[in-house]
Each structure stands twice: as structure tokens, then as C-alpha cells.
Amino acid sequence: MSITPKARPNVEKMSGYEPGEQPRPGERVIKLNTNENPFPPSPRVLEAIRHIDPERLRRYPSPSAEDFRRTAARVHGVSPDMIVAGNGSDEILAIAVRTYLGPGDVFAYPDPTYSLYPVLAEVGDVKVVTVPWAAGWELPIDALLAAGARAIFFANPNAPTGTLVPTSRVRELAARFSGLLLVDEAYVDFSDENSLSLVREFANVMVCRTLSKGYGLAGLRFGYAIAAPAVVWEMNKVKDSYNCDAVAVSAAAAALDDQDYARRTWEHVRAERARLGEALRRRGWQVIPSQANFVLATCPGGDAGAIYRALKAKGILVRFFDKPGLHDKLRITIGTAEENDQLLAALSAS
Ligand SMILES: Cc1ncc(COP(=O)(O)O)c(C=O)c1O
Numbered sequence: 001m002s003i004t005p006k007a008r009p010n011v012e013k014m015s016g017y018e019p020g021e022q023p024r025p026g027e028r029v030i031k032l033n034t035n036e037n038p039f040p041p042s043p044r045v046l047e048a049i050r051h052i053d054p055e056r057l058r059r060y061p062s063p064s065a066e067d068f069r070r071t072a073a074r075v076h077g078v079s080p081d082m083i084v085a086g087n088g089s090d091e092i093l094a095i096a097v098r099t100y101l102g103p104g105d106v107f108a109y110p111d112p113t114y115s116l117y118p119v120l121a122e123v124g125d126v127k128v129v130t131v132p133w134a135a136g137w138e139l140p141i142d143a144l145l146a147a148g149a150r151a152i153f154f155a156n157p158n159a160p161t162g163t164l165v166p167t168s169r170v171r172e173l174a175a176r177f178s179g180l181l182l183v184d185e186a187y188v189d190f191s192d193e194n195s196l197s198l199v200r201e202f203a204n205v206m207v208c209r210t211l212s213k214g215y216g217l218a219g220l221r222f223g224y225a226i227a228a229p230a231v232v233w234e235m236n237k238v239k240d241s242y243n244c245d246a247v248a249v250s251a252a253a254a255a256l257d258d259q260d261y262a263r264r265t266w267e268h269v270r271a272e273r274a275r276l277g278e279a280l281r282r283r284g285w286q287v288i289p290s291q292a293n294f295v296l297a298t299c300p301g302g303d304a305g306a307i308y309r310a311l312k313a314k315g316i317l318v319r320f321f322d323k324p325g326l327h328d329k330l331r332i333t334i335g336t337a338e339e340n341d342q343l344l345a346a347l348s349a350s
Pocket of ligand 1: 034035087088089090091114155158159184186209210211212218222223
């Protein structure tokens, strides 16, 4: 007789993270639903992958992704021991939760935000306190502090709103909070400001970055955190020894090294973001001013689900969240100029 083992009760209860839909291989769609960069990665990335020394595949990779850490340290003006790399920034977020939050500890974040945070909390049996964003998508500093949390996370720019909290407000929270303050900067490459300087100022601030958005490498799975050496030290004890493979480390280092290429894609996305936002407004949509590579827009008529389905039938994927407060909204990733034009044409026709 075989018996299905019982999962931990908190795991049994949870439904898990729901990723945005991915087209089947070979399926031709305009994919504006998971905030990827519309441009391919730097040619130097493909070169690094092609020229990987077979010896590096035979051996285990550097446990600390040393080549990447050195490059990232140079690019960001910090020391290598302030960087920890992961298999996507999702892994960094998971390592941070495992390092700083145990069962019953309070984990606070403003809501709505990245829907992975509650999943990580459920896995760890961590107690979540969500705090609504203040009017105008301001950081609700007092309410976050009142939660009595051991760690506060927030995405900046936020998802799914695309709104940015100015560094001065992040600094205010960092100065008044004694737990871990994780600033998830997955979309920061497309924004006017970042909070990196706070990592040097405060021992409790961690900035989390990814190569999935700004560097066109969502398929590679590479992210990293920048924090005080003592924080990185603790994270290193918790992470898997070889969490980043040798190919990914080489490719990620090459991507970060080619800042000129990446910047050109960021500029293009920012220009298209302004153009798409304006065009949607002219069609009667309300568009939240975004600092990310997507916009959250309220549709005229209020039935965003119907528009989502009509676009999907035409081969255009956007993100619809079947959640309270989001039924009249679509989150639209900024595509190439051609993709955005096709989206606008499809909206005009429907
Ligand atoms: C706010 C936020 N943080 C982190 C991530 C994860 O990025 P990665 O691909 O590096 O795991 C995402 C992905 O959509 C995101 O929206």
C-alpha cells in the first residue's frame, strides 16, 4: 500500500504563486503580460555563453558567483562582499525570508504589491501584515512601523502600479526601522531614482535587483542583492551552495558589464512608456504614471476582463488580475514601438 505523505499544514493550505501565462513554443503572440524587456540581451551575453570554457562546466561553479560579484561591485561602486547572487531575484527574496523570518514572525509590506511576497510568507509560516498604500501611492511609513515587523519588503517601483517612492521617503523609513528593510528594485532600471546609496548609509537596508527586466534576461534566471557585508554573510549561510550555474554567472557578468547597451534599451522603453500612456489616455483610459516597464491602466467601461479576453483572441497577451480593486485595470508591459502600435490598433478595433 502506498500513502501520499502529508505536506506541512501551512503548505497544504496554500495555493502557490500563479505566474503569468507563457505561450507554447512556436506560438506567435505579442507578449505584454510578464514585464520582460522587449529587446534581446547584449550581444556580449551570447558571446560569453558561446565561449564558455568546458572546464567550467565540468567543475562546480564558484559558490559566490565570483565573476559576477566582481563586475557588479565595480558597476555599483560597492565591495564584492556586499553582493549575493541568486537564480532570479525571486530566489533572493526567498533567501531573505528564510534568513530573517521564522514561523510566527511578522512580515509587513504595503499592498497591493508583488504577489510572491505572501507565498514566501506562507511557505515559511510567517505572519503577514499588509498595509494599504497611502493616498497617491505614498509609502505608509507610520502604519508599516506600527506592524511591529521583523522585516519590511516593498517593490520600488511597485508592481502592479509602476509607482515610485522617492529615496528621501525610503531613507525616512530606514532610519526609523530596526529590522530588515528590503527594497525590491526589479524595475529600477526604468525609473528616475534608486535607493542604492541607502545600503551604504544603513546596516539594515537590502536592495534587490534582477537581470530579467533591464537586461533582457528573464530566461537566464539571475538576480542579486546589495547589502551590508554582515547581511550578505548571513544570506550566504542560508542559500544553496551552488545556486547560480557557471553559464549564468558568465552571461550575467557580461550583461552587467555592457551598461551602454542596457541603457539604450531603458531609454527606448521610457520613451515608449510615455507614448503608450498618452495614446491610452486619448482613448479614455486612466493611466497611473509609471516608473517601470509597464503601465497599470483603468479601462473605459470598467470591464477589463472582457478587454483582456478580446486582446488574447487577437494574439495579444496583457495581464488581468482577477482581484478586488483590479477588475477594471490591465497591466500592460511596454513592448517595441511596433508591438505597442498593434496593441493600440487592437484596442481601437474592439
Ligand atoms: C517586483 C518584482 N520583484 C521580483 C521579480 C522577480 O524577478 P526575477 O525574474 O528576477 O525572479 C518580479 C517579477 O516579475 C517582480 O515583479
